[in-house]
Structure formats: structure tokens, C-alpha cells
Amino acid sequence: xxxxxxxxxxxxxxxxxxxxxxxxxxxxxxxxxxxxxxxxxxxxxxxxxxxxxxxxxxxxxxxxxxxxxxxxxxxxxxxxxxxxxxxxxxxxxxxxxxxxxxxxxxxxxxxxxxxxxxxxxxxxxxxxxxxxxxxxxxxxxxxxxxxxxxxxxxxxxxxxxxxxxxxxxxxxxxxxxxxxxxxxxxxxxxxxxxxxxxxxxxxxxxxxxxxxxxxxxxxxxxxxxxxxxxxxxxxxxxxxxxxxxxxxxxxxxxxxxxxxxxxxxxxxxxxxxxxxxxxxxxxxxxxxxxxxxxxxxxxxxxxxxxxxxxxxxxxxxxx
Amino acid sequence: xxxxxxxxxxxxxxxxxxxxxxxxxxxxxxxxxxxxxxxxxxxxxxxxxxxxxxxxxxxxxxxxxxxxxxxxxxxxxxxxxxxxxxxxxxxxxxxxxxxxxxxxxxxxxxxxxxxxxxxxxxxxxxxxxxxxxxxxxxxxxxxxxxxxxxxxxxxxxxxxxxxxxxxxxxxxxxxxxxxxxxxxxxxxxxxxxxxxxxxxxxxxxxxxxxxxxxxxxxxxxxxxxxxxxxxxxxxxxxxxxxxxxxxxxxxxxxxxxxxxxxxxxxxxxxxxxxxxxxxx
Numbered sequence: 001x002x003x004x005x006x007x008x009x010x011x012x013x014x015x016x017x018x019x020x021x022x023x024x025x026x027x028x029x030x031x032x033x034x035x036x037x038x039x040x041x042x043x044x045x046x047x048x049x050x051x052x053x054x055x056x057x058x059x060x061x062x063x064x065x066x067x068x069x070x071x072x073x074x075x076x077x078x079x080x081x082x083x084x085x086x087x088x089x090x091x092x093x094x095x096x097x098x099x100x101x102x103x104x105x106x107x108x109x110x111x112x113x114x115x116x117x118x119x120x121x122x123x124x125x126x127x128x129x130x131x132x133x134x135x136x137x138x139x140x141x142x143x144x145x146x147x148x149x150x151x152x153x154x155x156x157x158x159x160x161x162x163x164x165x166x167x168x169x170x171x172x173x174x175x176x177x178x179x180x181x182x183x184x185x186x187x188x189x190x191x192x193x194x195x196x197x198x199x200x201x202x203x204x205x206x207x208x209x210x211x212x213x214x215x216x217x218x219x220x221x222x223x224x225x226x227x228x229x230x231x232x233x234x235x236x237x238x239x240x241x242x243x244x245x246x247x248x249x250x251x252x253x254x255x256x257x258x259x260x261x262x263x264x265x266x267x268x269x270x271x272x273x274x275x276x277x278x279x280x281x282x283x284x285x286x287x288x289x290x291x292x293x294x295x296x297x298x299x300x301x302x303x304x305x306x307x308x309x310x311x312x313x314x315x316x317x318x319x
Numbered sequence: 320x321x322x323x324x325x326x327x328x329x330x331x332x333x334x335x336x337x338x339x340x341x342x343x344x345x346x347x348x349x350x351x352x353x354x355x356x357x358x359x360x361x362x363x364x365x366x367x368x369x370x371x372x373x374x375x376x377x378x379x380x381x382x383x384x385x386x387x388x389x390x391x392x393x394x395x396x397x398x399x400x401x402x403x404x405x406x407x408x409x410x411x412x413x414x415x416x417x418x419x420x421x422x423x424x425x426x427x428x429x430x431x432x433x434x435x436x437x438x439x440x441x442x443x444x445x446x447x448x449x450x451x452x453x454x455x456x457x458x459x460x461x462x463x464x465x466x467x468x469x470x471x472x473x474x475x476x477x478x479x480x481x482x483x484x485x486x487x488x489x490x491x492x493x494x495x496x497x498x499x500x501x502x503x504x505x506x507x508x509x510x511x512x513x514x515x516x517x518x519x520x521x522x523x524x525x526x527x528x529x530x531x532x533x534x535x536x537x538x539x540x541x542x543x544x545x546x547x548x549x550x551x552x553x554x555x556x557x558x559x560x561x562x563x564x565x566x567x568x569x570x571x572x573x574x575x576x577x578x579x580x581x582x583x584x585x586x587x588x589x590x591x592x593x594x595x596x597x598x599x
Contacts, residue, residue, distance in 0.1 A: 165549030175528035186503035314457035
């Protein structure tokens with residue numbers, strides 16, 4: 001599955017290949033190399049732990065963008081059943097960068113919405129690299145309103161470099177679409193859980209992210225501006241993105257520390273892309289726990305909890 | 320000894336005779352590039368007499384133009400920024416704040432308060448572009464939210480005059496979350512049926528447009544203002560072609576159904592008054 005490894009992944013992958021080779025040799029020639037294999041496996045585990053413990057924020061951004069990382073569709077397939085995709089915003093078109101519909105989570109119907117990236121070049125273009133147009137946000141809102149009508153919880157998966165900055169998007173009111181979502185999500189009468197599964201790109205991410213619970217996967221990022229954009233404004237050089245990533249404090253760990261998110265969801269060793277199944281099963285358990293709590297809230301309590309949570313964000317001094 | 324003698328001294332240099340014009344009497348219009356008499360511009364509330372270009376004005380000046388004299392009472396002026404991210408930049412964030420304070424005489428990029436407009440009591444927030452591009456971070460978000468809450472509590476109309484580049488990078492995700500915070504407060508105001516007039520001036524872009532600015536019951540904009548989500552440079556880089564004339568300008572937005580009306584500065588006070596009297 002490691003099609004395009006990131007630089008810091010290479011030593012781990014090399015060691016894993018070596019272990020595999022040894023096992024093959026041992027099988028083919030009937031030599032007992034169990035002890036050696038075990039020693040190497042232990043070493044590989046330690047190496048991975050050391051590397052992942054020291055990841056800087058830029059490396060984490062690269063992990064969040066890893067092309068083999070599970071996308072919204074993967075999570076829906078792995079942790080939900082009976083997914084019925086619903087299309088279109090009923091106003092202009094159907095945005096392929098946002099998928100959504102009905103599904104069963106732990107047997108109970110929910111509305112699920114997510115930003116969707118593509119893996120192959122063709123798919124990437126089809127999904128517009130996960131950058132929604134206004135239609136995407138309006139489709140999402142339409143589905144949330146449907147959830148409200150039929151009293152179903154909403155789960156959103158956030159994974160976008162940002163809302164698409166293009167001619168058509170501006171003409172059709174990208175800003176208005178996002179603004180309206182922020183306002184409408186705030187007063188939604190059903191439980192809303194938002195999970196940043198990869199990239200949380202600024203307003204484009206927030207447009208699906210005003211949840212009663214906002215969760216982030218361990219190696220996901222969430223930022224007011226993507227590091228490249230920040231670097232080109234601040235240092236006039238987008239090549240200094242790594243430096244900008246450090247400044248922006250965009251890692252899940254940072255946001256938890258600032259209490260801007262509710263929980264960090266652990267990823268499998270080496271990142272979610274190494275084991276989709278496991279990543280989904282960990283996330284499923286976390287969502288189940290939060291949903292069980294939120295189900296007990298009345299619509300009024302849900303709105304109040306959401307409002308108060310976002311009301312408290314901000315650090316300032318008062319004299 | 321030379322053949323010819325210089326009988327006259329050197330010619331007086333031209334510069335010496337130059338008529339001195341007092342500094343700043345004339346200014347160049349950014350719209351039509353004509354040289355216009357500054358006093359004339361000022362008399363027309365900082366609008367070019369030749370091409371109707373609306374010069375940017377300070378938040379203080381805007382308040383003076385909109386509020387009845389002596390009625391404006393500023394609130395929450397003591398709120399000031401911290402550096403929650405310890406932001407690493409060529410200039411430290413606290414130093415940038417200090418420089419902006421010195422430049423504008425304000426503590427942050429928005430002035431909020433209450434006052435009367437043609438006798439109509441209201442809550443007013445005005446963005447100051449000269450303070451770090453009118454960017455929204457913790458303090459701006461908090462001040463605007465408090466103004467919305469006062470508006471809700473006293474059932475008094477809300478007017479916000481926007482002039483902002485968007486969310487402020489230096490406070491990272493704290494800035495982004497202000498979009499949700501202010502929008503959630505506006506949702507409550509909306510449910511309570513209190514009118515909110517959003518006024519867009521040059522420029523209104525990014526996170527501010529994608530939250531409070533586009534959520535007005537009535538949205539007005541000054542002529543020729545740049546209004547959009549992404550900045551024109553970002554769009555050009557993304558689509559790799561130059562943008563059509565007038566793209567993301569007030570008139571373009573009106574044409575695409577994003578605004579209620581274009582209002583010239585000299586009519587702004589009257590128009591807001593008219594709308595509020597019928598809504599409030």
C-alpha cells in the first residue's frame with residue numbers, strides 16, 4: 001500500500017522489506033530465521049515509534065495529505081452499512097468534491113457528509129482535489145436540513161485543502177454558501193459530529209465543521225490557511241511552508257492543547273494509510289461513544305451546547 | 320589667460336525659483352488617476368468628484384458619517400490581543416500589534432458601540448483596515464459577538480461596516496473559529512427577529528465575507544468595492560488566466576444576486592435609516 005512513501009517513512013519501509021525478504025528466504029530454503037526476524041521486527045517497531053514521536057508539523061501535514069490515506073468514502077464503507085448516496089443542491093448542480101447521503105451507523109440511520117478527494121489523476125480531477133464549490137456546501141446544508149426533519153444525527157468528514165478559489169465559485173457565492181452553513185449548523189436540532197480525517201483547510205473545512213463534537217485524527221491538520229499560502233504571504237516564498245506549518249500550530253495535538261477540538265482519535269501505527277480497517281474501527285468506537293452521549297440531549301440542549309462551545313473560543317486580555 | 324571672459328555668473332538653477340505647493344493639497348485619485356483637490360474630495364465624504372471613486376476612510380470617520388453627532392458610545396475598547404501561538408514571523412506578532420496600534424490609535428481592528436442614526440438606536444461595528452488589514456482574530460470576534468449579544472438583549476438593530484482581508488494568520492485556528500462564533504451569535508439574533516444590516520466596503524474578502532458579512536438581512540455595498548471569498552491573485556494563480564474586468568467588484572456581485580443594493584457613501588446614512596425604520 002506504500003505507493004509513494006514520504007521521506008521519513010523510507011527507513012521504516014526499507015526495514016519492513018528486509019524482514020519480508022528474510023521470511024521468504026527462510027520459507028524457500030527451509031532455514032530457521034525466526035530469531036533474526038523477531039529481532040528485526042522489534043527494531044522496526046522501535047524505529048517507527050521513534051520517527052513518529054518526533055514528527056514535525058510539516059511532516060504531519062504531508063501525512064494528512066498522504067494519497068493512500070483513507071478518504072470519506074473509505075470510512076463510510078468501512079464503518080457504516082446501507083449507504084445511499086444523495087446528489088445535488090437543487091439549485092445549480094452536484095459537487096463531486098462533497099459526498100453525502102443516508103447510511104446506518106451501528107444499525108441506526110444517520111446522515112453522513114464528507115469532502116472527497118480522488119486517488120488516480122482522473123479521480124482527482126473528478127473530485128476537484130477535494131475542493132468544493134458553493135454547490136457542495138449547499139448540498140451539505142440540504143442534507144443537514146433533511147437530517148433535522150427526520151431527526152437523524154449528522155456525521156461530517158472534513159478533508160479539503162480549502163474551498164475552491166475559482167471564477168464560477170465566486171460568481172455563485174462561495175462566501176455566502178460557507179457563511180450560511182456556519183449559521184445554520186449553529187442552530188441544527190440534531191446531534192452533529194465533525195471529524196477532520198485529513199486536511200482541514202480553513203473556511204472550506206469549517207463549512208462542515210460546526211459540530212457538537214469536533215474530532216481530529218491523530219495525524220490530521222486543521223489550519224486558518226494552508227502552510228504554502230501562509231509562507232507565500234509572510235515570507236514571499238511558498239517553499240518555506242515547513243516553517244509556516246510550525247508557526248501556524250496546525251497539528252491535532254496543538255488544537256487539543258488550545259481546547260479548540262474535543263478529542264484526538266488515535267491512528268494505527270505508521271498512520272491511517274497503513275491500515276484502513278483499523279483506522280476505521282478506532283474511529284467508529286469514538287464516534288459511537290460521542291453519539292451515545294449526544295443522543296440524550298434535547299434539541300434545545302444540543303443548540304445550546306454547540307453555541308456555548310464556539311462562544312468561548314478566543315484568547316484576549318481585557319483592561 | 321583665456322580669450323573670453325565670463326562676465327556673468329552662472330544661471331540660477333531652476334529649482335530655486337520653483338513655486339512651493341503645500342504638502343497634501345492635491346491628491347491623485349486611485350480610480351481615475353486624475354489629480355484632484357483634496358478639500359473637494361473631503362467635502363464629498365472622501366469620494367472623487369471626477370469619477371466617483373470611494374476612497375477608503377478610517378473607522379472613526381465612518382462612525383462620524385453614520386452616527387448622529389454626540390450619540391456614539393464606544394464599548395469594549397479595552398480588549399487587546401494576546402499571542403496565543405507565539406507566532407514565528409519576520410516581525411513578532413506583539414510588535415505588529417504595537418505598530419498597528421501606533422498607526423491607528425486603536426487597540427484592535429474593529430470599533431464597536433451604540434448610538435443613534437437619524438434617531439434610530441442601534442449597535443454599530445466598524446472595521447478599521449489600517450489595523451492589520453482589518454483582519455479578524457480573537458479580539459475582533461469577541462467584540463463583534465458582544466455587540467451582537469447587546470443587540471439581542473436590547474432588541475436594537477445591528478449595523479456592521481466591513482473592511483477586512485479576512486481571518487488573521489497570526490492567531491491561527493483561534494482566528495478561524497471566530498467565523499463560527501460570530502455566525503452562531505448572528506443565528507440567535509436572526510431567530511429573535513432583530514434586523515442586521517451588513518455594509519461591505521473596499522475590500523471585504525476571505526473569512527469575514529464567508530461569515531458575518533454575507534449574513535445580513537440586508538446587504539449593502541459601496542460602489543467599486545472588492546468583495547469575495549478568495550483574493551483575485553489566488554484565483555489567477557489557480558485558474559492560470561487573467562480575470563475579467565470588474566470581477567469581484569460591487570456591481571459584479573449585484574449582478575450575480577449576492578447583494579441587495581449598491582449605495583453611494585453620501586446616501587449611506589439615509590438608506591440604512593430607511594431600511595431599519597421599516598424593519599425594526
